[in-house]
Amino acid sequence: MGGVTRRRFLQIGGTLSASALLAACIGGGSTKRSRDSSGGARGRQADATIVRTLSSVETAAVVVYTRVIDAGLLSTPVPSELGELFRSHHQEHAELFRRTTADLGGRPFTDPNAVVMQQLGPRLDTLGDEATALRVVFDVETILADTYQATMGTFADKSFNVAAMSVGGAEARHAAAIAPSIGLSPAPQALASPDRAVPAGNGV
Amino acid sequence: MAQTSGDKGLQAFAQSVELALVQAYTEVAAAGTITSPGAVDATTTIVQHHQEHAGVLGDAAGSRATSEPNRRLMNRFRADLRGASNEAAALDVLFRFENEAASTYMFVLSSLEATPALELAASILPVESEHAVVLAGLAHQAPAETFPSFETQDQALKPDEFPVS
Numbered sequence: 001m002g003g004v005t006r007r008r009f010l011q012i013g014g015t016l017s018a019s020a021l022l023a024a025c026i027g028g029g030s031t032k033r034s035r036d037s038s039g040g041a042r043g044r045q046a047d048a049t050i051v052r053t054l055s056s057v058e059t060a061a062v063v064v065y066t067r068v069i070d071a072g073l074l075s076t077p078v079p080s081e082l083g084e085l086f087r088s089h090h091q092e093h094a095e096l097f098r099r100t101t102a103d104l105g106g107r108p109f110t111d112p113n114a115v116v117m118q119q120l121g122p123r124l125d126t127l128g129d130e131a132t133a134l135r136v137v138f139d140v141e142t143i144l145a146d147t148y149q150a151t152m153g154t155f156a157d158k159s160f161n162v163a164a165m166s167v168g169g170a171e172a173r174h175a176a177a178i179a180p181s182i183g184l185s186p187a188p189q190a191l192a193s194p195d196r197a198v199p200a201g202n203g204v
Numbered sequence: 205m206a207q208t209s210g211d212k213g214l215q216a217f218a219q220s221v222e223l224a225l226v227q228a229y230t231e232v233a234a235a236g237t238i239t240s241p242g243a244v245d246a247t248t249t250i251v252q253h254h255q256e257h258a259g260v261l262g263d264a265a266g267s268r269a270t271s272e273p274n275r276r277l278m279n280r281f282r283a284d285l286r287g288a289s290n291e292a293a294a295l296d297v298l299f300r301f302e303n304e305a306a307s308t309y310m311f312v313l314s315s316l317e318a319t320p321a322l323e324l325a326a327s328i329l330p331v332e333s334e335h336a337v338v339l340a341g342l343a344h345q346a347p348a349e350t351f352p353s354f355e356t357q358d359q360a361l362k363p364d365e366f367p368v369s
Binding site for chain 2: 081082085086088089092093145148149152153158159161162165166167168169170171172173174175176177180186187189190191192193
């Protein structure tokens, strides 16, 4: 976890709600509103289901990147460097959402999302070159970006909206970086649509 | 001066930012600073996106919509672009504008209430992030500046500083 993020965690650790923790982690936001905006026990339970799903899709991304990196398929300099960086981001995101799940009173989910792995797993077994590997990592980044976007308005605690998109925007950057190398536009449309989102609770 | 409180006020503010971005790209194009085909294609696409963002935000803002670029922001954009005398420098400045735009939507999301307003902002934010990546590639930015692990509000443009004209 990066220095600023860790410091922000440490500064407020244990004194605020999970949402405030997450909001403070991503920077700039007020933590005042989060103290009383968790939606009660039922709201926290619903939010924990969403956050567990988010940690599961991040873990799936870590699995995908690890498979293509370990297979030596990201061999040219830029994809190799970015692959390592993006995997570290997904590890960071997964850890954050596991901690948040626990803070919400839920059981952290540590496995890769089953829906994502059903979609991408068979392709991981037949990867042959860098182009096919990049296509798989592009797909997982797109699924993640769409999944975060699809959470808008579904959280009981509204401060999670900004937290989710702080990660969703980062995933969109990853996808944009990969897209040209597989012949796709890095910014294909003016308005992003969450077509490939994993619904909350699916695959966990 | 238009009020920027409430969802519609925030949408009008975001619209004024988008219109300022459209104006900035238009002025850069008119200056002839960007000439390489890849950069011309990219910036042409990006300005079309910002125009579309302004349109949908204006529709959402209803009676609060504005037709003017954010004046103070436009002044700042012009000052930033004044020193960009070649393509690389201009792309670097535009890259920073896109990062600020993404950060601004993080700020806006932290204040919006209604789900449709949240959904609209969340459909724009990733596109600004994509723009930043495109420009970073053209400007040869370092990955650390281009790929933060989290989008933040640290570079957000805010209505207190840049009120809707």
